[in-house]
Structures are given as structure tokens and as C-alpha cells.
Amino acid sequence: MSAEKLTTVEELQAKLLDAYRKEFSNDEPTICAFAPGRVNLIGEHSDYNDCFVFPMAIPIGTMIIGKGLDETEGEKCYFRTLSEDIKEAKSFEIDQKEKITPLESPKWGNYVVGVLALFLERIKPNKKRPFRALIATSVPIGGGLSSSASIEVAMGIFLELLYKDQYANDLQLSKVEMALLCCKAEQDFANVPCGVMDQYTSCMGKAGHAILVDCHDNTSKLIKFDDKDTCILVTNSNVKHELSSGTFAENVQHCQDAAKLLGHKTLRDVSTMEELEEGRNKMPAATYRRAHHVISERIRTEAGAKFLENGDYDEFGRIMYESHESLRKYFEVSCEELDQLVELARGVDGVYGSRMTGAGNGGCTVTLVKKDSLKKCIETIKKGYKGKPSFYEFEPCDGARPIDLKKSNNN
Structure with missing residues (x-):
């Protein structure tokens, strides 16, 4: 008797590539981002109290694969999840010409839409880009291993790649800034008054190390x-x-x-x-x-x-x-x-x-x-x-x- 076989990053990527090619025939994605979940070793309900947490990133997570679209397609963004655990609508579109606000449905969409809204607000691009994105996660939904944070951070990395040629040097997000942006997205769009531990760990994880995070000033120390x-x-x-x-x-x-x-x-x-x-x-x-x-x-x-x-x-x-x-x-x-x-x-x-x-x-x-x-x-x-x-x-x-x-x- 042994532990479950973990879905590898390569297997997650193959699943998404297959789904993308089936849904958008004769097309290939150009952007792929991965963000891990986390397990907290000790320091529970501590981050939103500005205390210490001691988590580690884990080798299951969320991957987002997709492509920026031609300007003639307007400013719409298409999202679809492959997660079987989600009972709501699997896909939706939003129009970036309008102010991006929290979704009534599907609720899971707020994890990606919130990051998109705050990211655009942060970098203020010359032109907003339409895109399509397929999302798959190997993190158990509702298991306390940060499925939501891994979705948010993967979305942040996806958007960085999508808009990389529009960055000004002073607008480049550090890993800590990305974690804070994703945390605020969960607070403002998913209405969860969380601390930054989950997003921080997903951004800052390192193989062979746990992370002691001081949530007062968002500094950390890697512990082998x-x-x-x-x-x-x-x-x-x-x-x-x-x-x-x-x-x-x-x-x-x-x-x-x-x-x-x-x-x-x-x-x-x-x-x-x-x-x-x-x-x-x-x-x-x-x-x-x-x-x-x-x-x-x-x-x-x-x-x-x-x-x-x-x-x-x-x-x-x-x-x-x-x-x-x-x-x-x-x-x-x-x-x-x-x-x-x-x-x-x-x-x-x-x-x-x-x-x-x-x-x-x-x-x-x-x-x-x-x-x-x-x-x-x-x-x-x-x-x-x-x-x-x-x-x-x-x-x-x-x-x-x-x-x-x-x-x-x-x-």
C-alpha cells in the first residue's frame, strides 16, 4: 500500500495540449505557466495576523496554457477549466472593454478574473490583449493545499508572458509583488479575507527547502x-x-x-x-x-x-x-x-x-x-x-x- 501517484508537470501539460488542439483545431498554444500548491508544516491561521508561517511548495499545481489573439477579435478573454471537481460552468468569457468586476457565476472564475483585473491596473498596458486560456490543476479542490492560490499565481505568470513586451522596467513585478497581487485578487474578487502565505509559497518555493515567512514584512528564510x-x-x-x-x-x-x-x-x-x-x-x-x-x-x-x-x-x-x-x-x-x-x-x-x-x-x-x-x-x-x-x-x-x-x- 502506497501513496497516490502524483500527476507530473509533463502529464498536466500533455493533457492541456490535447484539450487545446481538440477545442481549437489547427491551432497551437504559445503560452504555458505552472504554479504549485503548498502544504503548511506549521503556522496555521497566522498569516493574516502578521505572524510566521512555515510552508513548502509541493509538486502538484495548476497549469494554464493558451494564446494571445488577434486584435480583430476585440478585447474578449476566454477561460475554460478541465477540472472535474468543479460543478459550475466550465467556461466563460469576459470583455476587457468593460470594468472587470467579481463574477456571480462561475465562482471559480474570480480566481483568474481578479488577477487579470489587478494585473492590468498595475501595468496599464498601451493596448489590452484578448486571449484564450485553458486551465487544469492536480491540486485537490477544497483539500487545504492551496488550489486557489496556485490558479491565481499561474494566471499571474501567464499574464506576464502575454504582456512581456509592454513592461516598463519600473512596472516589472517581483515574486513577492506577484504574491501580494494574487492575494489581493482572492480578497477582493473571491471575498476571502486570506493572508499571503499560499500565494507567497507558490511564488517563492524552492526544491529541497521549506520557507519560514514573516508575514509582517513579507520576508522569508529558506530552511533546508x-x-x-x-x-x-x-x-x-x-x-x-x-x-x-x-x-x-x-x-x-x-x-x-x-x-x-x-x-x-x-x-x-x-x-x-x-x-x-x-x-x-x-x-x-x-x-x-x-x-x-x-x-x-x-x-x-x-x-x-x-x-x-x-x-x-x-x-x-x-x-x-x-x-x-x-x-x-x-x-x-x-x-x-x-x-x-x-x-x-x-x-x-x-x-x-x-x-x-x-x-x-x-x-x-x-x-x-x-x-x-x-x-x-x-x-x-x-x-x-x-x-x-x-x-x-x-x-x-x-x-x-x-x-x-x-x-x-x-x-
Whole structure:
């Protein structure tokens, strides 16, 4: 028994090329962009509180393939997704002559339309270009592995390639600026008050490394993580979550309220747990609990990066369990299925630690496990879990990048 076979970048590209050629006969795409998803090792619900997160990019992601169109076709842009998980309309068009606003339907379209609107606003091109784009992702939708961010960042790279000859030097986006633009697109168009972790990781990922991101100033430090005897197992509970459902926004508001009641702009500025306890009577119980998690998670995340850097997997595993318990008890975003997955992993020799990852209320767990214990861990979970889990073994990968179609077709 082993983890799922991952869809490679090459396989994703072949799927999109085939679809493009079938839909637009006698035509070839000229632009291809890929952006990975991410798994967060520790530092959950921390980014929008200006705290630390510690994710890594993963070798599944979103690819967008397409072509700029002739000016005689107006300013319309055509989008289509190949994702089978999306139940809404698979394709739509927008006209760039009109102001680009959030879509009522399909909702998934806001991830690409938002990036397009903000990108055009940023670079102010001399002439807007019509284009067609086909989109495919290998990231499980609703699994907490940043399918939305990978779509946004892939769209950003696609647009950079489309408009590369209209860039002025002072308008060229850095990787961090691209991450911030894509994050704002999700906030403004998909109505999710998220932080920048997902987009940042998709842009800045590096093979063999996790990334400690300081969300206060958007700086980061690469932490080497390429131990061949240890691996990251992601277990998908296959319980879907929906960030725009309202719970996420409520928790963001709790955190903002706690910071304000303690006299700070964000919870990053609360220096100690003692300061929180001193102000506990100022806030409702739920607000206190959210703040308790965020402040303790900040401490865990800084410590965790050092543990992983030093190869102290026992200590890193210990704080993974602490993080999960905090998310369950104080942030209240775990669920019965996630708790069960963590406890099943905990009972396997060779597992250092396990926790829920992502926004919660479904999605995935992340487990740090010895390579020679991976099979046993998967078997134990599959046997004991009440649902039908999916398993992924991940190594850190590189971030978003263009794909040279001419080079690929010549190989």
C-alpha cells in the first residue's frame, strides 16, 4: 500500500495540449505557466495576523496554457477549466472593454478574473490583449493545499508572458509583488479575507527547502529540508471545506477584535501569552480562544523552523501535535475526521508528528514520518479511518515558472 501517484508537470501539460488542439483545431498554444500548491508544516491561521508561517511548495499545481489573439477579435478573454471537481460552468468569457468586476457565476472564475483585473491596473498596458486560456490543476479542490492560490499565481505568470513586451522596467513585478497581487485578487474578487502565505509559497518555493515567512514584512528564510530518510505524508480526509462560507471571515474578525482590545494593530504585536491573559477579561470567550491559538502558534512556528533546520524531528513532531490540539481546542477549526487521522498517525512507530493543515473543517493532515514507516502509517490510517482517505507523499519543490512550449515540443 502506497501513496497516490502524483500527476507530473509533463502529464498536466500533455493533457492541456490535447484539450487545446481538440477545442481549437489547427491551432497551437504559445503560452504555458505552472504554479504549485503548498502544504503548511506549521503556522496555521497566522498569516493574516502578521505572524510566521512555515510552508513548502509541493509538486502538484495548476497549469494554464493558451494564446494571445488577434486584435480583430476585440478585447474578449476566454477561460475554460478541465477540472472535474468543479460543478459550475466550465467556461466563460469576459470583455476587457468593460470594468472587470467579481463574477456571480462561475465562482471559480474570480480566481483568474481578479488577477487579470489587478494585473492590468498595475501595468496599464498601451493596448489590452484578448486571449484564450485553458486551465487544469492536480491540486485537490477544497483539500487545504492551496488550489486557489496556485490558479491565481499561474494566471499571474501567464499574464506576464502575454504582456512581456509592454513592461516598463519600473512596472516589472517581483515574486513577492506577484504574491501580494494574487492575494489581493482572492480578497477582493473571491471575498476571502486570506493572508499571503499560499500565494507567497507558490511564488517563492524552492526544491529541497521549506520557507519560514514573516508575514509582517513579507520576508522569508529558506530552511533546508531534504532528508532522504524522512518524508512528508499528506492525508486528505476528503471532507471538503469552503473558505467563503463565513466561518473563516468570522475567525479573522475575532483575531482583529482581540488585537484591538489588547491595544495593538495585529496579534503579531502581542509580545507574550502573559499579555493575553492580562487582557482576557476584556474580550468574549471565543475571541480569547482565537487569540490564544494565534499567539502560541507564533511561538511554535519560530521554534519549529529551528528544530527542522537542526534535524530535531522529535521536537518538531511534538509541536505539530501541540498545533493540532490548539487548532482543535482554541481555534475550533478541526473536525472529527481530522482528529481521527491525527490520532491514527500518532499510534504508528516512526511518526514524529501530525496535524491538520489548511483552513480546517475538513481538508488534509500533514505528517512527518520516517520513510521506512510510511507504508505502515498509510495502512494503519486506511484501516482505521471511517472515511476514504487519499495519501500523498511530498518533497519540497520549486515555485511558479513559465514552461517553454517550443522546447517541450522538441523533446
